Amino acid sequence: MKLTYFNVDKTSHLVEDFYHIAYSKKIVPLNATIIPLGNTGIAYIYSNGQKISLNNNETVIKNLIINGQFYKSYKFNVSEIGSACGLSFKPTALHKLTGLDISKFSHKYSVFNQIDKILADKFENIFINHNNDFKKLFEKLEKLLLEIPIIENKNTIAIDKVLHTIHLKEGMISVNELLNEIPFGQKTLETLFKKMVGLTPAKYIRIFRFKNLMKQYESNKISLKDLIYMYDYYDESHFAKDFKAFTSKSFKDYFKDEFTLIKKALKKP
Template identity: 25%
Template sequence: MLYERIQSPPSLSKFIDCFWVIESDDTTVHQQKIIPDGFPEIIFHYGDPYRINISGEWSAQSNQLLAGQIRNHFLLENTGRSGMIGIKFRPQGITTLFGTNMEPLTDDVVELETTLPGQFDPVSSMLLGKDHFSKKITALSSFLEDSVNSKETSDQLIDKVLQLIFTRNGVLSVSEIVDQLDVSERKLERSFKKFIGLSPKFYCRIIRFNYIFKLIKEQKLSWSELAYLSGYYDQSHFIKNFQEFTGEDPSKYFFEEETMANFFLNRPVEK
């Protein structure tokens, strides 16, 4: 299985975290767990279709998808060879670029056309075709650069809140955000749900959970040390939170295994 992350050009870095590619010629059916990472995505499948189980039942996915924020893990399953290219947006990136209200997309992966009809028509055929993924990334980058214009729906409050959350690795309360940014809690909640799709409190939980993977990647720690450094009250609280997001005990989780979940959660260190 090929997992590759491609940095977005500087002109798009305000909206897009990265592009990614997953490819495999193995037609053996494998189930993959997808775990919350705090970043919405647009995905194009140019391989065989995938199936998804996000609410207890399996269903076929379309080949062009928009994935909103998720609050729990879900399952994917290939039906043949894998070939997909994804745009991992900044948390507020889809709303900023396209004006989309993200709240109705929470805990859902929908057909791209239902939310952004016709938006990617100029490049969709090429993205779903047989060209090498490097050409697809180049074409997608150029298309998105042309799409960026003065109509973007930016929100300085959301930008400041997200900067604070990531600087603190999610270890802060809503009251701290309200006090530091001098904003009402009601305004914060309303804006956050539109741009992100979640409450700021729950989003902080996701980012704090993500920080666990960064710490494990950088240094060898005991579970109690890991719980303390990632801002949990105690080890039992840490284990409970880990289980809520992954469905697994951290001691039984394969952090080094090559999976989609680990590929997305093991983010490169930003310089």
């Protein structure tokens, strides 16, 4: 398995990363656990044999798909050699590009063509016509993204400000503290945040804190015990509770092969 990231030069306000992933004969069949990372995204699946499983429901994924926000882990299975490439969005980007209620796509993968055929066709043409030159492919995607009118108003500005604060605090902040950043109350915050991001603020904060801790752990810069206290977990049992909630496993299971893919993603510079 080879996971490659490409530069985000002109669309860093919308895109977290561009990536290509290839599954070789050596790694297939692959059975992986994917933990929530707080991003929506678009991907093109170039091969057969890929599916996800959540709550005992299986979904075959192929061609152009949108992944929504997830609050729990899901199973990812690859049974044939092949590849996929795509992009991960900044939290409000998919809403700004489409005007859609992003919470409607949470906890699942959706066929992009069934959501917005005109826009999906534009993305699909790029993925298909440049699948032998991924650098060119992502340059074309950036050009397309810059051509799409984006929604920017007082509400998107307010939610982006809230997100900036969450990121600045590395997820160590409460919803009540966020209310000091915005000109409206908690109910409106939760409604707008969920519509634009796909999760409630409380769930996003919890995911973001957990993701940052695991990224630090994978970088091997500091011990797990120190990280647990650095990220405001009261003790190791509270961290274990979050780990179980987001991965459906105990921490000792993290060292098994099923977490190989997510470990590669967490090690991204």
